[in-house]
Amino acid sequence: MPAASARTLIVSLHDAHPGSRAAIADQLAFLATYGIRTTSILIVPDFHHAGPASKDAMFCEAASAWQGQGHELVLHGYFHDRLNSPRETLATLFWTRLYTSREAEFLDLPPETARLRLERGRALFASQGWRAGGFIAPAWLMAPGLTNLLAELGFAYTTRLREIIPLLPGVNRLVASQSLCYSTRASWRRVASGIWNKHLFGRLRETRLVRLSLHPRDLEFPLMRRQIDQILRASLKRGFQPTTYGDYVAR
Numbered sequence: 001m002p003a004a005s006a007r008t009l010i011v012s013l014h015d016a017h018p019g020s021r022a023a024i025a026d027q028l029a030f031l032a033t034y035g036i037r038t039t040s041i042l043i044v045p046d047f048h049h050a051g052p053a054s055k056d057a058m059f060c061e062a063a064s065a066w067q068g069q070g071h072e073l074v075l076h077g078y079f080h081d082r083l084n085s086p087r088e089t090l091a092t093l094f095w096t097r098l099y100t101s102r103e104a105e106f107l108d109l110p111p112e113t114a115r116l117r118l119e120r121g122r123a124l125f126a127s128q129g130w131r132a133g134g135f136i137a138p139a140w141l142m143a144p145g146l147t148n149l150l151a152e153l154g155f156a157y158t159t160r161l162r163e164i165i166p167l168l169p170g171v172n173r174l175v176a177s178q179s180l181c182y183s184t185r186a187s188w189r190r191v192a193s194g195i196w197n198k199h200l201f202g203r204l205r206e207t208r209l210v211r212l213s214l215h216p217r218d219l220e221f222p223l224m225r226r227q228i229d230q231i232l233r234a235s236l237k238r239g240f241q242p243t244t245y246g247d248y249v250a251r
Helices: 018-032 057-068 090-099 111-128 146-152 187-204 222-237 245-250
Strands: 008-016 040-043 072-075 157-160 163-166 209-214 241-243
Touching (some): 008 018, 008 245, 018 057, 040 057, 057 072, 057 111, 111 146, 146 157, 157 245, 163 245, 187 209, 187 222, 209 222
Parallel strands (some): 008 241, 040 072
Antiparallel strands (some): 157 163
16 A cells, blocks of 8 residues: 555546446556556446346456455445436536436435435445445535435545545545546537646646546547546656555545
8 A cells, every 4th residue: 555645546437337347347457557456446236227236247256356356346326327316406407417417316315315225235235245445426426414424334435526535433634636537428528528637637746646537438539548548657657656545545
C-alpha cells in the first residue's frame, strides 16, 4: 500500500455486471499494460432489472478472480436505474434526464427503500464471498441522510464526484478530490468531457490524488482512449501509485 504522503492514483471501473464482463476484462488488460493491477471495480447487483448478477456463473467467477488478484469490489447501487423510484420533480429533472439517463437510483430513495437495496446488495456480495467495504451510488448522487445510513450499516466509505467520504467511527477526514470521468451517450458529450478532463487533469496532476473513473464503453472511442492513455502515462511518470478506494481510506 502506498504511504499516506505518496501521490496516489485510484482507477475505478464502473457498472460491472454480466453484460459488461467482457468490457471490464478488456479494461483490466489495458490497465495492466501500464503496470496498473489494483483498481476498484463497481458491481451493480441487478443492472437495469435484467436479473441478479449472482445468477450468471461466468460473471461471478470473473469477479471472484478479480478480487483474488487484488482488485477491490465495490457495491454500486442495486438496479442502477429509476424504475420504481419516486416521481420526478422540477428539482430532480436535471439529474435524472440530462446529467444521467434515468440512472440516478439513489438520488431520492426513501430511507426504507435505500436500506432494503443496500442490505440486498451486501447479501449478494456475501453469498459470493465478495467483500463489500464501500458503496458508491450511480452517478455519485445520493439522497440526504444516505451517508448516515451507510455508516449505520457498516460501510467503510462512499464517494461523490468531488470527494471521498470515510464512514468508520473515528475517521472524519473527508477528502476533497475531483474524479475524472467521461460521458459517451452522444458525440458532443464525448468532446465536452474530453475538453473538461484535460483542464481538470492539468490541475490535479499537481495534487497528491488522481481519481480516474471509467465506464464500460470509454475505451471504444479513439479520442477518449488516447486521452486516458495520456492521463495514465503522465500520472505514473510523476510517481502516482495505483491503489483502491478501500486501501486509501484505510491508511
